[in-house]
Amino acid sequence: METHSHTLVKKWPHYLWDFLMLFLAMTLGFFVENKRELYVEHQKEKEFIKSYIEDLENDHNQYNKLITQLAFQCKTLDTLLTKIKGITSATGANGIYKYLWSTTGYPDFIYTDRTIEQLKNSGGFRMIEDKTASARIIKYDAMVKRMQISLNTGVDPELLVLRHLQSTLFDLSCCPEIGNLTPTEKIRFPDPGQLLTYDKKAITQYYNEVLLSKTGFALHKAYLEILKKESANLISLLKEIYQIKDRQG
Numbered sequence: 001m002e003t004h005s006h007t008l009v010k011k012w013p014h015y016l017w018d019f020l021m022l023f024l025a026m027t028l029g030f031f032v033e034n035k036r037e038l039y040v041e042h043q044k045e046k047e048f049i050k051s052y053i054e055d056l057e058n059d060h061n062q063y064n065k066l067i068t069q070l071a072f073q074c075k076t077l078d079t080l081l082t083k084i085k086g087i088t089s090a091t092g093a094n095g096i097y098k099y100l101w102s103t104t105g106y107p108d109f110i111y112t113d114r115t116i117e118q119l120k121n122s123g124g125f126r127m128i129e130d131k132t133a134s135a136r137i138i139k140y141d142a143m144v145k146r147m148q149i150s151l152n153t154g155v156d157p158e159l160l161v162l163r164h165l166q167s168t169l170f171d172l173s174c175c176p177e178i179g180n181l182t183p184t185e186k187i188r189f190p191d192p193g194q195l196l197t198y199d200k201k202a203i204t205q206y207y208n209e210v211l212l213s214k215t216g217f218a219l220h221k222a223y224l225e226i227l228k229k230e231s232a233n234l235i236s237l238l239k240e241i242y243q244i245k246d247r248q249g
Helices: 013-084 099-101 114-122 131-170 174-179 202-241
Strands: none
Touching: 013 099, 013 114, 013 131, 013 202, 099 131, 114 131, 131 202
């Protein structure tokens, strides 16, 4: 007696069903993986923004200090300008030696650019999906860079000229502590002191350069005030967009 084997052949609807189930599983897997990647990217974006906000807050604190220091420096230079006007061979240096420190430079602003440099170097800007946030970050960075260029091309050269004039007017041998890096408040400046020359033209040139430097400091202070406002607005904007709450304590 013969035994016959029967092969079970699936009909085409079964193949179609198998295909649909496989397709559905692959599609769902794709969407899940894509969603996971988007979540990871969003978390990275938010971490970058948090770090950038910390940088902005550090800048903002610097602006507060520098604006106060520059306001005091400008006021001091006003006093110096008044004293320069009163200089004659009879009055001597009229006590201007102690104002030397106010003409040698200005308080430095150290740009906190750690996060934005990471964003630039790693291509991290592509992660910032909000175009308003991205545009404002780029704008702020450009404003800080313009300030630095302005200082390098305007104020710094003026201070070099002023320093040269001082070397022709002041006899620093009367206060040798300057060369020992002695703190300004501990230097014994001569009062009224004597100048190397009382030539009216030289003194007038010195007055002019002090005035120009004071103008440069005042403009620098005004620009810092603009940056202070911009940094505060940018901090508020980013916290709102990314729903970042202020740290407690």
